[in-house]
Amino acid sequence: SQQGEEDPQALSIQEGENATMNCSYKTSINNLQWYRQNSGRGLVHLILIRSNEREKHSGRLRVTLDTSKKSSSLLITASRAADTASYFCAPMAAGNKLTFGGGTRVLVKP
């Protein structure tokens, strides 16, 4: 298993703006997953992108994956106050262990 490193550590934006966060990892992967954690709650799965995919959408979320650079990005468009949360990436190599980095804390101000 390997750990993803999210960047930036924290992000503050106005409601309606877009938020972008990045994830870097070190070795080859089968897929990469993004999770969200609201304060006081468990993690919620957002998107799984496979190593042969370059971009994936889910509602207001867009995830890209560049395996040559070993990086991924998560874009939240038209942010809402409810998007305030921590966001974690989890790159997956072989095996069943998800290893999380420190996450990106996103604050969406009304």
Added chain:
Amino acid sequence: DAGVIQSPRHEVTEMGQEVTLRCKPISGHDYLFWYRQTMMRGLELLIYFNNNVPIDDSGMPEDRFSAKMPNASFSTLKIQPSEPRDSAVYFCASSWGPSGNQPQHFGDGTRLSIL
């Protein structure tokens, strides 16, 4: 659809006491994971089960920690004796199939405080 259910949500106890955390995974899921989250160390995988069998317990910090899964619908994480440094939020998660291909579904955690 009921999600992963953990109990208790909060536990406060004194050092040296035994603590038992409980988890009911989503019906039909064959993988179950226990995590610990702290400010200092982030989210750490402690142990995971496949079809009720422990597969990897390399993340269990020491012998004071033990986990069991007597059947497909129930798992426990036990700390005996507890110490203040065990204070953390403990999460249980389950998935259908290997995490390499399937998302994990998390409970809302047990916030444990050891005084």
